[in-house]
């Protein structure tokens with residue numbers, strides 16, 4: 001029991017201690033050098049702003065709006081990407097036709113499409129979902145295509161020897177085999193989806209953390225902006241943890257540091 | 265016994281050429297003829313590169329012939345058939361499936377009844393000595409255990425023919441010996457027609473009714489040797505005088521090949 005506490009301390013002690021030291025430095029050192037509290041607000045005033053925003057009922061709703069936009073966009077973009085990768089790797093003709101355009105689009109910075117999409121779809125939540133979906137689409141697509149094409153030849157031989165249909169080959173071997181690749185894409189896409197939602201909100205929105213950030217910026221409430229940034233970091237961690245959870249849950253067999261250990 | 269029955273697997277004048285990337289042709293197998301009777305255990309031995317795997321893949325319908333014919337039960341092979349079970353040199357298990365689910369793959373592909381398949385899968389795991397490991401994942405098994413799971417999987421859909429390509433090649437000598445005896449036991453319990461490729465003369469003699477000795481560049485059947493040693497065989501079979509004599513004979517072929525290669 002004692003050793004467990006010691007192990008916990010050893011693992012979590014340094015970062016927690018480091019964090020406290022950093023907050024203390026941030027709190028007191030700028031004041032010594034006469035840095036304006038308005039331009040670089042200390043943690044205490046950021047915490048105050050956070051409470052104020054929460055108290056005015058702005059925090060939870062805007063958090064949930066941006067979370068929903070990012071999560072829905074991520075889901076739609078990823079599912080579409082996996083479906084596209086399936087189609088593309090299924091037929092050589094389709095692959096040859098589409099690949100140059102997909103590679104070309106991949107090179108385009110997707111956020112550049114955001115103003116256009118807001119004009120087309122409007123300033124509601126739908127345009128943010130669409131932007132988040134488009135920005136999530138490509139990393140998943142590219143990884144899924146690689147994943148679907150990277151299968152040990154003998155595994156396919158095994159399926160062929162059983163006269164498996166192409167759908168059976170996909171369902172039993174190709175798709176599960178591609179999951180480590182797909183999750184590599186999903187890990188990137190989930191972070192990008194928040195960027196997508198935020199950029200959409202910057203361009204035109206009446207809700208969401210991005211919108212709140214712009215309003216605070218307009219009022220020169222820098223402490224409030226820092227408060228929103230804290231919440232955004234939290235949002236990022238929540239979404240990343242979600243994907244991470246699914247990753248560990250479904251790709252347990254490909255982890256190099258496998259938790260289970262065999263007889264040899 | 266009547267006169268010669270039609271062989272189950274009839275390989276006649278089979279050739280196989282591979283086209284290399286530079287456009288030249290590589291002759292992997294030339295004018296190979298071989299007949300395997302039903303319920304026979306045939307081993308193919310020969311140095312690497314003499315087309316043993318290629319021949320097995322052609323029998324399995326995974327590779328086309330460049331010339332000649334292969335017939336199974338009088339029907340020319342056009343592609344893979346479901347009455348064949350395959351065991352590769354590596355176990356080729358799906359790491360995201362438990363051992364049981366791996367063994368069930370053929371049943372899933374052939375859409376066999378699920379309840380009876382489950383029962384059969386458990387019976388097969390018992391047969392190969394893996395009862396109690398049904399819910400483990402492949403990475404929890406040793407090399408020998410993985411290969412046993414692969415054998416159970418190959419038997420799942422009860423194929424008449426079992427094709428095995430150096431199934432024990434990656435195992436250590438002790439495990440290999442145990443697996444040989446176990447394979448004999450499994451084969452006797454199921455009476456299937458088996459074609460097994462091996463590097464090992466001892467393994468071939470211990471297991472088979474007949475040994476086909478292949479020679480390389482291009483591959484062909486150099487010699488066919490019957491193994492008239494009574495069954496059931498055991499570890500003691502190795503000291504049988506017939507075994508020793510045949511082992512020496514087989515070894516002399518390989519040594520002759522080596523000398524010719526110098």
Ligand SMILES: Nc1ncnc2c1ncn2[C@@H]1O[C@H](COP(=O)(O)OP(=O)(O)O)[C@@H](O)[C@H]1O
Pocket residue numbers: 282283284290291292310311312313314315316317318319
């Ligand atoms: N798919 C392939 N493409 C080109 N050459 C091949 C292919 N498969 C096998 N070969 C060649 O055919 C020859 C026989 O190979 P193989 O059947 O694997 O021999 P063995 O199993 O007896 O070691 C080798 O020279 C090998 O390089």
Ligand SMILES: [Mg+2]
Pocket residue numbers: 316317318429
């Ligand atoms: Mg081989």
